[in-house]
Amino acid sequence: MTAVSDVSSHAIARARWRPAEIAFWILALSCAFLFPSRYLIMTDILRLALFTLSLDLILGYAGIVSLGHAAFFGVGAYSAGLLALHGIINEPVIALVVAGLIAMALGFLTSFLVIRGVDLTRLMVTLGIALLLEALAERFSNITGGTDGLQGIEMQPILGVFAFDMFGKTGFFYSLIVLFLLFLLARRIVNSPFGLSLRAIKNNPLRASAIGVPVNRRLIAIYTVAAFYAGIAGALFTQTTALASLDVFAFERSADLMLVLVIGGTGYLYGGLIGAVVFKMLQELFQTITPQYWLFWIGLVLVVMVLVGRERIHRWVLWGPNLVIRQIFGRKAGVAVPESDAP
Amino acid sequence: MTIALETRGLEKSFGGLRVTRDLSLKVEQGARHALIGPNGAGKTTVINLLTGVLKPNAGQILLEGNDITDLAVHKRVLRGLSRTFQINQLYADLTPLETVGLAVSERLGRGGDWWRRMGTRGDVNQEIAETLGRFHLLDVMNERTATLPYGKQRLLEIAVAIATRPRVLLLDEPAAGVPESERHDILAAVAALPRDVTVLLIEHDMDLVFSFADRISVLVNGAMLVEGPPDEVARDPQVKAVYLGEAADA
Numbered sequence: 001m002t003a004v005s006d007v008s009s010h011a012i013a014r015a016r017w018r019p020a021e022i023a024f025w026i027l028a029l030s031c032a033f034l035f036p037s038r039y040l041i042m043t044d045i046l047r048l049a050l051f052t053l054s055l056d057l058i059l060g061y062a063g064i065v066s067l068g069h070a071a072f073f074g075v076g077a078y079s080a081g082l083l084a085l086h087g088i089i090n091e092p093v094i095a096l097v098v099a100g101l102i103a104m105a106l107g108f109l110t111s112f113l114v115i116r117g118v119d120l121t122r123l124m125v126t127l128g129i130a131l132l133l134e135a136l137a138e139r140f141s142n143i144t145g146g147t148d149g150l151q152g153i154e155m156q157p158i159l160g161v162f163a164f165d166m167f168g169k170t171g172f173f174y175s176l177i178v179l180f181l182l183f184l185l186a187r188r189i190v191n192s193p194f195g196l197s198l199r200a201i202k203n204n205p206l207r208a209s210a211i212g213v214p215v216n217r218r219l220i221a222i223y224t225v226a227a228f229y230a231g232i233a234g235a236l237f238t239q240t241t242a243l244a245s246l247d248v249f250a251f252e253r254s255a256d257l258m259l260v261l262v263i264g265g266t267g268y269l270y271g272g273l274i275g276a277v278v279f280k281m282l283q284e285l286f287q288t289i290t291p292q293y294w295l296f297w298i299g300l301v302l303v304v305m306v307l308v309g310r311e312r313i314h315r316w317v318l319w320g321p322n323l324v325i326r327q328i329f330g331r332k333a334g335v336a337v338p339e340s341d342a343p
Numbered sequence: 344m345t346i347a348l349e350t351r352g353l354e355k356s357f358g359g360l361r362v363t364r365d366l367s368l369k370v371e372q373g374a375r376h377a378l379i380g381p382n383g384a385g386k387t388t389v390i391n392l393l394t395g396v397l398k399p400n401a402g403q404i405l406l407e408g409n410d411i412t413d414l415a416v417h418k419r420v421l422r423g424l425s426r427t428f429q430i431n432q433l434y435a436d437l438t439p440l441e442t443v444g445l446a447v448s449e450r451l452g453r454g455g456d457w458w459r460r461m462g463t464r465g466d467v468n469q470e471i472a473e474t475l476g477r478f479h480l481l482d483v484m485n486e487r488t489a490t491l492p493y494g495k496q497r498l499l500e501i502a503v504a505i506a507t508r509p510r511v512l513l514l515d516e517p518a519a520g521v522p523e524s525e526r527h528d529i530l531a532a533v534a535a536l537p538r539d540v541t542v543l544l545i546e547h548d549m550d551l552v553f554s555f556a557d558r559i560s561v562l563v564n565g566a567m568l569v570e571g572p573p574d575e576v577a578r579d580p581q582v583k584a585v586y587l588g589e590a591a592d593a
Contacts, residue, residue, distance in 0.1 A: 003472040003481055004465075010440055010485045011462025011471075193448040194457035196437075200445050203434035210394065210432070211507055212420035212449040221455075 015191035019325055024270065025180065032172060039168035045280045046175040047236050052260045052272030053179075053186060054229030060266030061190055062222045063202035064114065067123045067254050068130030071110075072103040072227040074249035076234030078137065079103070081150040081244035090156040092239050096178070099235035100228045107227020111220040127251070134249035149245025153238065164240070171240035178236060179273075182229060186269055189225070198222055199267075259302060265310055345372045346408070347541040348393070348424070348511045353402035355388055355565075362388045363399070364566040370511070370543050377544040377552045380562035381585055386545050387429070389562070390515055393543075394426050395419050406511065421450070425509035427500045429516040429545075435489035439480045439499050442488060444471050446506035470506070478502040478532055494525025501532055511541045518551060530554075553577070561585070 031042060051073055058064040079099035082088070089095040113125050137144045145151055157163040164170050189195050200208045201215050209215050238244045247253070256279070264275025282301060286294035305313060348370040355363035362385045370376045380386055391397040393404060395416040404412045406424050414422070434442055444461060447470050448454045462468060475481045478498045483491055488499065497517065504512055518529045533555065536542060546552050552559065552573075559576040561568045569579050576582055 003476055004468050006481070007440060007444075007472045007475070007484065008462045008465075008468045010438075011444060011468065012460060013462075015460045015462075188460070189457045191460050192457045193445070193454050193459065193461060196441055196445050196461055197449070197454050199437060200434050200442075203436055204432055206396070207428070207432040207434065209416040210420065210426060210428075211446040211503055212417050213445070213454060214415075214417050218455070221457075 015187075019328070020321070021270075023325075024273075028176065032169075032176070036169075039172040041280065041284065043168050043172045043175050043240050045276050046172070046179050047233050047240070048257075048260060048280065049273040049276035050175075050179045050182060050236065051230055051233035052257055052264070052276055053183065053269065054226045054233060054272075055257050055261050056266055056269060056272045057186060057190075057226045057229065058223055059261065060268070060271065061195065061202065062198045062219055064219065064223060065119050065122050066114075066126040067251070067258070068126035068128065069226075069230055069257055070249050070251070070253040071126070071130040071133050072107055072230035073234035073237070073253060074130070074133055074137070075106050076100060076103040076231030077238045077244045077248040078144060078150070078234075079231070080235035080238040081153050082143070084153050084155060084239070085150055091160065092155060092158045092174075096232060096235045096239065099238075100232040103231020103234065104224055104228035107231075108220065108224040111223040111227075114223060115216050115219045127254070130249055130251065130254060134246060137246055137249060144244075144246075147246060149243060150238075153242045153244070155239055155242055164242075168240065175236055175240060178232065182232065183269065183273075186229070190269065194218070194221070259298075262302070262310075263305065265314065346370065347372045347374070347406070348543065349405040350393070351403040351405070353389075353392060353404070354400045355385075355392060355397060356400055362565045363392065364564070366402070366562075366565070366567060368560060368567065368570075370541055371558075373538060373541055375542050375544070375555055375557045377546055377556035377559045378562060379546060379549075379552055379559060380568075384562040385565040386562055387515070388565070390426060390513055390545060393513060394424065417449075420507055420509075423508070423510035424513070425504040425507045425511075426513035427504045427515055427517060429519055431493075431496050431500060433488045433496055433499060433503075435487070437488055438485050439475060439488060439491070439495075439502070440471060440484040442499060442503055443474050443480075443506045446503050447471055447474070450507050474502050474506045477505075477535075479528065492525065494521050494528060497521055497525075497529050498532060501529075505536070505540075509540060511543065512536065514542060514544045514546075516546055516548075517544075518546075518548060 035042065055066065055069050058066060076099045079102045080095055083095045083098060084090070089098055110129050114122055117125070138146055155164050158170065158174055162170050162174070197208065197213045197218055200213060201218060205215050234248060237248065260275040260279045261272055263278050264271035264273065282298060283294065286297040290297070346369050350366055350368045353363055353366040354361070366389065378386060378389065388397065392399050395414060399412065403410055406419070406422055411419055411422065411424070444467065445454070447467050448456070451467065453464070453467070475484050478501065480495065480499060480502060483495060488496065491499070501517060514533065517533055518526055521529055530551065544552065544555060556573055558571070559573055560570045561576060561582050563585055568585065569576055569582055
């Protein structure tokens, strides 16, 4: 029956790897060899990309807004720091996963507060939770080191083989591999029936429950997964910088995150990655030109971007690459655009 | 005759306003039952009570003899009670394929699968294709719902409800706002609903009601006024008064 094969091919088409995606990851890997002197900033971008990917999962797919995503980043960061500092788990990869799981547990517990209410309530609840944790970290300074942060973290070699070096080369490859694996997992999740139900909930929660979707259970699930991602990003931060201080919980971190995702676009997974690259490069650029007032320029870019419309900017930016891709792979190929930007 | 859907002494008030008054309704298995009433009679509230969007202040709702009064919306759907919406409540960004696919996945209990990609289960694909085919949606299955003609969207509305395999289907004004040219498809789709599905039609359009229903309940001010077969209801002086009165006001 042709109708059935049509259905299956259309349904799978969404999950198919596009040439542009493969190009994107090859480009990411090749950066390691193109800019061997910039490992530290590139690692910084990778961590931010992973962190933003986490926000995209809840905001771009399930429509949950958050101004306190740093809560999970922070918990992941301190967990990794404490595990290493007290020698509880010395192997970084295992410690990374454990730190992610701790953040995940917190995500699960707080999800019940977050799924109640609508956007404004959620903004306030998530913000509140992050502030609470920041205050707790300051109060229990005997554990967290208070305002000084965790001092003297020494990282053991990854898998007992790859030692962290002062140029950040190991850290970069480590972060890139972690980001790529978690990206694959996220890609799998959003293209599954579960991911589809999230998009339905974001579109219309009432309608979703009217066709049998357990809305709250799905939101709890994705919020918990996102907390795991954010926790891993935080743990990577601690492991690659050997540092964990109170600012991991800072409001600015959550707010910047929203900015990064707005720059990159929501709901197609690459938004967080592209946004992270653009954001960090703009930050670098503006900080070189005007060290004191770089925030002014970032703000200006944001305002212009919202006014012009991200769709148009994407079309301008992608015009060149798409032209090349279509020459090579045929007319139908092209770079993925965010769902909201699709014609 | 077995009763598919029943309410007993259903009450709902918003503040001091009693919008549903001691409503007892029995819908027989396989029936084509219509619930009519003038504007503001509380028809939508009844639907919201039946589907669980609103909780009644008093009374019971029974689906095939089981009390579902306190069940959550999505659980009633899994028990076999589905509805369509008067104003399209579809997923603007999803395609008909995805919309129907979601309903099928949820019904089969696979909606929480996070590892399997959409489109890789043969039985799900088969059912999606059948449902889309039955409602003439195959040619538009890969287009965003928001871009579909209104008539197609109304068809999708019914298709999604049917994809949940309901035993009782609540149709809330299925032809509302559909242009004359596309009306026929909707009416045909409604007429072609499987006989074993019990249908409760909530409708304004008297032509549709009298051509479709084998039993009619008239709701006025939240209370049941008259119930009976169509010819009886049409002759009833009280019903005439309500509808003529409304017509005289208009």
